[in-house]
Amino acid sequence: MNNIEVEKSEKLIKIWIRREIPLNPLNMDTMEEIYEAIRANPEKIVIIAGRNKAFSAGADIKGFLEMKPSDAFHFSTRGNDIMHFIAQHPMPVIAAIHGYALGGGFELALACDLRISTKDAVLGLPEVTLGILPGFGGTQRMKELLGESIAFDFVSRGRKIKGEEALNLGLVNYTSDDPVKFAEQIAEEYAGLPPIALKYIKRLIRKRNDRLFEEEAEYFGKIFETSDQKEGASAFIEKRKAHFTGR
Numbered sequence: 001m002n003n004i005e006v007e008k009s010e011k012l013i014k015i016w017i018r019r020e021i022p023l024n025p026l027n028m029d030t031m032e033e034i035y036e037a038i039r040a041n042p043e044k045i046v047i048i049a050g051r052n053k054a055f056s057a058g059a060d061i062k063g064f065l066e067m068k069p070s071d072a073f074h075f076s077t078r079g080n081d082i083m084h085f086i087a088q089h090p091m092p093v094i095a096a097i098h099g100y101a102l103g104g105g106f107e108l109a110l111a112c113d114l115r116i117s118t119k120d121a122v123l124g125l126p127e128v129t130l131g132i133l134p135g136f137g138g139t140q141r142m143k144e145l146l147g148e149s150i151a152f153d154f155v156s157r158g159r160k161i162k163g164e165e166a167l168n169l170g171l172v173n174y175t176s177d178d179p180v181k182f183a184e185q186i187a188e189e190y191a192g193l194p195p196i197a198l199k200y201i202k203r204l205i206r207k208r209n210d211r212l213f214e215e216e217a218e219y220f221g222k223i224f225e226t227s228d229q230k231e232g233a234s235a236f237i238e239k240r241k242a243h244f245t246g247r
């Protein structure tokens with residue numbers, strides 16, 4: 001486990017995203033490590049948090065310039081599978097967010113059952129400003145959480161919002177100065193509840209129709225055929241405004 005740290009107790013595992021790169025961007029190895037940590041602990045409540053300055057600022061944009069459309073499709077498909085796996089983990093999964101939860105980082109939080117963030121955390125799906133789209137189920141989960149109209153406004157403009165606004169929208173469940181501590185308190189409450197009833201409740205509330213998630217991965221592959229995608233990643237790396245041409 002090079003990209004995460006795992007702390008275990010009797011009923012809980014805490015997964016800390018801890019990349020060497022600032023703001024904990026997600027690459028496939030990190031995603032696979034998160035998957036493996038949860039897979040190995042099917043009976044445990046899970047908390048996911050980020051070390052240092054952020055939960056996660058999203059997929060590693062610096063890897064995007066070399067990414068072929070087929071790689072993007074596979075990254076998105078596998079990422080989506082991992083997000084579903086998290087959403088379907090039998091016991092509750094809680095995201096404890098500080099700093100930034102953007103793009104794939106926010107999609108990871110959206111796949112969790114509960115989100116707790118600091119008031120000043122910055123959350124959002126800014127993919128469109130990079131010439132791409134959310135690729136880990138963000139379009140679908142935002143639609144489910146917010147309804148079409150608010151989700152469209154949010155995702156189509158790549159809006160970034162603070163934890164406080166996210167709480168008002170229902171995107172996070174609670175704000176706290178110490179999201180990990182708050183998450184631990186909720187985990188302790190779950191630990192005292194009947195696990196069988198909890199598992200059924202989770203399954204009934206979280207079950208879904210998956211076809212549009214597959215379509216999201218298809219579009220995510222196709223978008224990497226465009227010049228706008230290359231322009232979006234180049235502009236981010238060169239720290240300049242992107243100029244999109246629609247090609």
Ligand code: CO8
Binds near residue numbers: 021023105126130
């Ligand atoms: N990837 C790689 N490096 C990043 C990322 C990222 N997502 N975010 C920040 N960094 C790096 C910066 O490049 C910078 O590195 P360096 O110091 O070497 O220049 C360092 O972190 C600090 O960043 P900033 O200097 O930009 O710090 P600021 O405080 O000015 O800004 C922000 C912080 C607002 C978080 C800003 O860094 C930012 O906008 N980051 C990008 C956020 C973003 O757009 N995320 C979405 C990425 S796309 C995505 O997640 C798609 C998900 C689906 C994937 C599907 C499969 C491919």
